[in-house]
Amino acid sequence: xxxxxxxxxxxxxRAKLSNGATIxxxxxxxxxxxxxxxxxxxxxxxxPPDFLGATNVLSRVIDRGTELRSAEAIAEDLDGxxxxx
Numbered sequence: 001x002x003x004x005x006x007x008x009x010x011x012x013x014r015a016k017l018s019n020g021a022t023i024x025x026x027x028x029x030x031x032x033x034x035x036x037x038x039x040x041x042x043x044x045x046x047x048p049p050d051f052l053g054a055t056n057v058l059s060r061v062i063d064r065g066t067e068l069r070s071a072e073a074i075a076e077d078l079d080g081x082x083x084x085x
Contacts, residue, residue: 012026044055062078065071 015023047054
């Protein structure tokens, strides 16, 4: 992991992990809490050139279902079986 060192200030610290992910962190001691935001390069920009619109179709199917399967049934299949107590 490489960290861009900066003098202690209000500026966040930026680090690049070995897997290529970039982490931006800022410490504050005013509130004892952790807040996470994740941004992923995904969506229609990742559609294959021969299947433009695939992400849009997939998101609509997950949100609305199809003629044969409801959105709830699709969500349950994506979540997997319930865990045993």
